[in-house]
Amino acid sequence: MVNVSSIVLGKGGPRVPVVGLGLWQAGFKMWGPRDEDALREVREAISLAVEYGLTLFDTAEVYGHGFSESLLGEVAGNRDDVVVISKVAGYRVTRRGVVKAVEGMRRRLRRDAVDVVLHHWPPSVHSSVCSVVRALEEAVERGLAKYIGVSNYPEDLLERAVECVKRHEILVDQVQYSLAYRVVERGLKPLAERLGVTIMAWSPLAKGALAGKTVADNKARKNDPVFEAASTDEELLDVLRRVADRLGASMAQVAVAWLIAKSAVPVVGFRKKRHVEEAVAAAKLQLPSWAVRELDRASEKYVSRWGGKYGAVQNLRWVPSPIQMLVLRLMGGV
């Protein structure tokens, strides 16, 4: 067991490792073919993470249409030392829909209660944020989940969610945040800090670009303009490479450690044992202030490059929930 630093989620949530591991990749739909060898590697990677003490996992009902939750449940579902975050789809906007979804999650994850349930993306403009977060609260009251939070909620909706909860705290807002996507720093992050909500950073490696990957070899990368921008940004990659060399670390470790230095909890996507080993090393790497300064400077353009306010996944808000649900069902998840 390796000792990994930890942090409390929100004001009074569970204590978790400073780096989480994301299982979108383990759902496979957009990340490549699912064969026995690949599955064995994911299972071994999950076990290795637990052995190392990297016990915070992030998944969602839409990842492989429940497949990634089932895989995690099969390998680590019954463990008390593991903290599982899972996300109900953003098209779930009714009390019944949310509660039923959390029940399904709990079964797939093989846990008595999901540790933290998030609403994956904001409800469509036709629905109310208050109804959604109160439905999440109800899942806690029924013993199906322990804590609640949101994902991809911009400033105004996060504020609304925090105002609406009656008995349970919004622990986290899980948002896109990396050296190549810093728009959250413009308003959302300071607001979350004021509200005592932890920022969890998805795509901390810009889908591998910040680890040095240059080829968009799957649908997830092909559809991502941030991967495209980061993988061709020689100036940023050069600084990242130089900082990593000076510290005797890898680019991926430095990119993840930079987020820890910004008080965010990065969720690194993984499907291989070496991804887990690197995530453990990143969790132990404390960046010196010169390194943070150099990386800040080299990535400054990404504070404003992607718009004035946090907006990832916001286009979905204009699509009515039943249509969102139908499309995702037909796709069999992402």
Ligand SMILES: NC(=O)c1ccc[n+]([C@@H]2O[C@H](COP(=O)([O-])OP(=O)(O)OC[C@H]3O[C@@H](n4cnc5c(N)ncnc54)[C@H](OP(=O)(O)O)[C@@H]3O)[C@@H](O)[C@H]2O)c1
């Ligand atoms: N809330 C949301 O809306 C949302 C959205 C997206 C993601 N997420 C969560 O955030 C997690 C991570 O985000 P992400 O999937 O966008 O990607 P990411 O963490 O930025 O990149 C993950 C990919 O980078 C590569 N990688 C990981 N560690 C590496 C290392 N040490 N060296 C070299 N390459 C490495 C792997 O690619 P290969 O597998 O190809 O080797 C891995 O699949 C997801 O799994 C999911 O849990 C949440």
